[in-house]
Amino acid sequence: MSHRTAARFFDPTGARHGIPTWPWRMAPPHLVTRRQLAARGLRPGGQDIAGQVLWRSRRYNAPGGVRAAYLYDVRLALPKRTATDRQRAALAKALKARRICPDCGTDAGYVLPRHLGTCLDCAAGWEVAS
Template sequence: MTGLRSVDLDQLADRTGIRVEFYDPDGTRYGFPTFPYQAAPDGLATRRQLRAAGLRPGGHDPVAQILWRHRTNRRVAYLYRLDLAAPKRVATPAQREAIAKALRARRTCGVCEQVKPYYIPRRYGCCLDCHGGH
């Protein structure tokens, strides 16, 4: 894939001999174009970034990845092309109503049948007031 190279990271390797561990725009080392944390090329975004912009991948596969270390673990975030992203789908009124009904059921006690301002703990099956009374 062309256009995914970072001039700054390429020059760093040429100038100092330092090779950035997770910089592999050609995908030869990791099998997939890979970039270090906060060094993704323009035109690519993570799912979270797409969602914040009101977009979704639109059924397209990721085209690159970001790798970084977090403590002893290696983390990954996949990158999607912005030009292929589609607008987020909006729930229909019937879907929103079904979601509201399901969330209300999670807040309704099975013993006293009161609707609480919190979700009923599944391990008790009743609100905290009813559980404390047993």
């Protein structure tokens, strides 16, 4: 990143961009993205965005090619909630239902394609060996 770009995105007070802004890899260590929070087993926990990181990207088709990542204060983050046993059981039941073919009634071993609505064997008209 050139010094010009870094200077353009460096605004720790938020006077120019409305919220505190840093260039790529220059944010304070206590400010992290949602993904970084998740990797640490944390969630934002209702806190407001504490800042942002801006960088230029040639692959991004927004005006000016500028991308943004919002930052949260890790000191205010809360632990991730864990699912209860009943929630896990309900999720397992729902996922299993997505694998059961309505035509032949077998567990296909994969999630059925929605555009077919059946397993691949039934969609192709093949007879499933019992």
